[in-house]
Amino acid sequence: MLANIRIVLVQTYHPGNIGASARAMKTMGLTDLVLVNPRCFPDGEASRLAAGAEDVIDSARIVTTLEEAVSDCVQVVGASARLRSLPLPHFDEPETMAQELVVHAAVDPVALVFGRERFGLTNDEIRCCSHQVSIPANPDYGILNLSQAVQVLAYETFKAWRRRPESQYRQPRPTEERQPTREQLTHFHEHLSRVMQASGFLTQPHARTEAQLQALFARARPSRKELSLLRGLLRSLEESPNEG
Amino acid sequence: MLANIRIVLVQTYHPGNIGASARAMKTMGLTDLVLVNPRCFPDGEASRLAAGAEDVIDSARIVTTLEEAVSDCVQVVGASARLRSLPLPHFDEPETMAQELVVHAAVDPVALVFGRERFGLTNDEIRCCSHQVSIPANPDYGILNLSQAVQVLAYETFKAWRRRPESQYRQPRPTEERQPTREQLTHFHEHLSRVMQASGFLTQPHARTEAQLQALFARARPSRKELSLLRGLLRSLEESPNEG
Numbered sequence: 408m409l410a411n412i413r414i415v416l417v418q419t420y421h422p423g424n425i426g427a428s429a430r431a432m433k434t435m436g437l438t439d440l441v442l443v444n445p446r447c448f449p450d451g452e453a454s455r456l457a458a459g460a461e462d463v464i465d466s467a468r469i470v471t472t473l474e475e476a477v478s479d480c481v482q483v484v485g486a487s488a489r490l491r492s493l494p495l496p497h498f499d500e501p502e503t504m505a506q507e508l509v510v511h512a513a514v515d516p517v518a519l520v521f522g523r524e525r526f527g528l529t530n531d532e533i534r535c536c537s538h539q540v541s542i543p544a545n546p547d548y549g550i551l552n553l554s555q556a557v558q559v560l561a562y563e564t565f566k567a568w569r570r571r572p573e574s575q576y577r578q579p580r581p582t583e584e585r586q587p588t589r590e591q592l593t594h595f596h597e598h599l600s601r602v603m604q605a606s607g608f609l610t611q612p613h614a615r616t617e618a619q620l621q622a623l624f625a626r627a628r629p630s631r632k633e634l635s636l637l638r639g640l641l642r643s644l645e646e647s648p649n650e651g
Numbered sequence: 652m653l654a655n656i657r658i659v660l661v662q663t664y665h666p667g668n669i670g671a672s673a674r675a676m677k678t679m680g681l682t683d684l685v686l687v688n689p690r691c692f693p694d695g696e697a698s699r700l701a702a703g704a705e706d707v708i709d710s711a712r713i714v715t716t717l718e719e720a721v722s723d724c725v726q727v728v729g730a731s732a733r734l735r736s737l738p739l740p741h742f743d744e745p746e747t748m749a750q751e752l753v754v755h756a757a758v759d760p761v762a763l764v765f766g767r768e769r770f771g772l773t774n775d776e777i778r779c780c781s782h783q784v785s786i787p788a789n790p791d792y793g794i795l796n797l798s799q800a801v802q803v804l805a806y807e808t809f810k811a812w813r814r815r816p817e818s819q820y821r822q823p824r825p826t827e828e829r830q831p832t833r834e835q836l837t838h839f840h841e842h843l844s845r846v847m848q849a850s851g852f853l854t855q856p857h858a859r860t861e862a863q864l865q866a867l868f869a870r871a872r873p874s875r876k877e878l879s880l881l882r883g884l885l886r887s888l889e890e891s892p893n894e895g
Contacts, residue, residue, distance in 0.1 A: 427796065430795075430799075431796075434788045434795050434799075435788060436788075460792065494825075494828070494874075499824075543809065543820075544809070549678060551674075552675075555674075558795070558799045558802055558803060559803060562786070569787060578787065580743075581738075
């Protein structure tokens with residue numbers, strides 16, 4: 408699915424943007440990079456900014472026209488901040504675009520196309536696209552750096568992929584701490600209550616105050632270890648000369 | 652609301668990352684930048700990569716500790732790819748984090764904190780945070796460049812803000828083309844039908860084929876101008892010697 412998603416950069420001016428885009432792609436599981444007539448490639452700047460994604464750079468295909476880059480694709484989404492000259496189907500939200508892209512990518516190659524840093528895509532290049540997408544941004548300053556635009560669209564694409572059942576993506580989670588039982592919590596509540604009364608904070612059992620504090624601790628969801636820690640603190644408070 | 656959202660960069664090593672982060676922020680409507688003990692700032696590289704967001708760089712506050720940077724904040728979200736050493740409340744999804752962040756930002760300052768390129772945040776710095784967020788990424792290569800991480804989280808923050816009714820954000824749209832009436836569409840369908848029969852493609856009215864083509868054109872939602880264009884084409888086909 409992700410392997411079917413191609414990133415195409417058209418006539419990129421700064422080789423650093425190629426490197427940074429390769430890194431952005433790889434962090435989001437994308438590896439198919441095609442460069443249409445890059446100004447300056449290969450280049451040390453591209454490798455330097457690729458920083459661990461050199462394999463993406465090294466396997467990048469170089470072609471002379473956008474047509475060559477996307478001829479086998481069933482969906483070609485042009486990323487453009489500028490006004491569209493042709494009324495292609497347009498995604499206002501990268502999120503919606505990504506959801507459609509990954510569905511097609513399950514079966515056939517698809518492509519996300521990025522234009523030149525300053526000039527975007529020509530009309531002929533827009534004709535190679537089936538859709539356009541823009542990244543909603545600050546109306547006063549809305550043009551993202553090329554590799555940043557690649558990062559954002561790759562991020563939404565990876566998100567859409569994660570949410571597909573076929574991806575079987577598992578969120579990495581630290582091992583869950585063991586939770587206390589209701590009985591252990593009750594002992595803690597009683598202990599807390601005794602300490603509050605012994606300190607003079609409560610002159611008698613006060614259901615509302617005790618319930619509020621118990622709710623606060625409930626929100627924190629103390630683990631067994633943390634509950635032990637709290638019980639230890641309560642014991643020290645009980646034994647200190649200020650008690651009673 | 653957006654003005655209450657602060658971006659804090661802790662001990663950034665590469666001034667270029669500061670510049671690129673400022674640009675990323677500004678594209679997403681954020682302007683409050685605080686730098687904790689940057690290695691090298693101000694710097695030509697920072698200004699160069701800020702590219703139109705120099706105002707964000709110029710108004711950046713420089714402090715020596717993270718505590719100073721966030722003391723007035725009611726929510727401080729640490730962005731970290733690495734394993735958490737303290738079980739702070741954690742957002743697995745930047746989207747969820749952003750939704751909560753903008754709600755708090757309606758009333759009070761909040762902060763998104765980014766650590767050093769190589770080492771992230773120290774335990775003491777994590778203690779200054781109320782929450783942590785990670786950006787779901789490729790398990791084999793999941794560390795985004797610092798300014799890319801800023802771009803992604805700023806993008807989700809701007810998205811969450813746009814979706815709040817208070818933002819009154821209006822999606823820029825090109826002027827809608829005028830749509831044809833049902834009567835005009837019917838004339839088009841009849842014209843198409845005549846041409847198909849005259850050409851020999853249909854030997855008689857064929858409801859199914861005609862309905863399929865009409866549905867195809869319906870999906871394209873031709874504007875009045877486009878319908879005129881199609882009618883003109885049909886007329887040329889009718890008048891050409893190959894007809895009939």
